[in-house]
Amino acid sequence: MRSHLATLPPGSRVLDAGAGEQRNRAFCEHLVYVSQDFCQYEGTGDGVALQTGKWDTARIDIISDITAIPSPDSTFDVVLCTEVLEHVPDPLAALRELARLVRPGGTVVLTAPFCSLTHFAPYHYASGLSRYWFEKHLADLGFTSIQATPNGGWMDYLAQEVWRLPWIGRTYSSKALGWVALLAAVPMLGVMRLMKSTDRGSSELLTFGWQVVARKA
Template identity: 35%
Template sequence: MSRAHRKQFIGMPLNADTQDLYHVRTAIQRALTGALPKLQGAFLDVGCGVMPYREMILKGSQVDRYIGMDLPVNDEAKYKTIRPDITWDGLGIPMPDASVDCAMATEVLEHCPDPLAVLKEIGRVMRPGGHLVLTVPFLWPLHDAPYDEHRYTPFALERLLRGAGFIDAEVRASGGWDASLGQMIGLWVMRRPMPPFIRTVLKWMSYPLVRWLFRRDRAPKGAELDWVMITAMSAMARKAQ
């Protein structure tokens, strides 16, 4: 992966052209960085895409085997230089029981018609005591139609993890009221259909406000998670012994 492509996922700068993606990408990077001390051994990246976090995880954790898994490749241009190590059908993982030490699924569960079954399947291939790290969107446009299935609340995500046999779940909101407004403004400016000239004018008008909102944001925690807006969530959980 080129350095420019990696910058779309890791170390993305905030500017007028990135105000739609900046918060979600930095939130995912922040969640994975926080998980690094708990990752080790064989690691499964569920829904790996072009594996933008592979180098970061191999260098920053005790992971010594990185396995990228995704649906069969159908975008030759996108996967020109990197392909998943194994493929799956979106439900069954072609690996033996207890064959990896830890796993992650970034921005995957919203695409799963049966998320509980997918989490149970991830748990099946994990060794007891291993950690799973997840990220899911909350305030995000419909995408990858018709395969955009769900948006989760923190409570639903924690319940799904418990139901799949995971314990010690820590579910965190990635952003609060201010980041939510900033993200919506950025998405509207950068993605609403409009003439290019109008978009250019609007993105430079909106950028100072979006930057201010992102910088002053505070994500809600615990008892604060009621009657609030959040942008997305991350979760860390451990497979029961």
């Protein structure tokens, strides 16, 4: 995301859809940055699973549903949507709206998990999306040069979940058993690190998520 934004000509208009706390704003100082969010999540959600505790959307420019953003067609040179689509009841409707807003020749930059734990509940409607979802629907919406890059692979994802064992035990089972499970898994983590060094594309099975850049024809 950061490297792509750095390549954009100064003054390009950028929409950050589902911007939340606007973490992308820092990379857009040379651009005309506009943020959008529905501004209903405040950090605690329904108190289930992973929550942030606090979530500040006070500086959002456009407060609206992501499927009905009040801006004219072809308004933006670039539309960003990072880690948002899993929180939208109808992600395809959101994608159609983002496609409407980007000008011909402009780009969309999208990231979403392929597999994720429940977070920001109750605003969590999908555990993730595959590269084929992006490739199929972006092509149908008139986008070309669709580049989908995986974030990590099978070994990375499994190692992350193994390291969560103490927290999982403390939260959902037994704190002591969580630590015992982690200690038992340490040798396996070492083997997985060796496997990672010779990884031949395990991301086709499992990845944290996909980073997608596509150009509108």
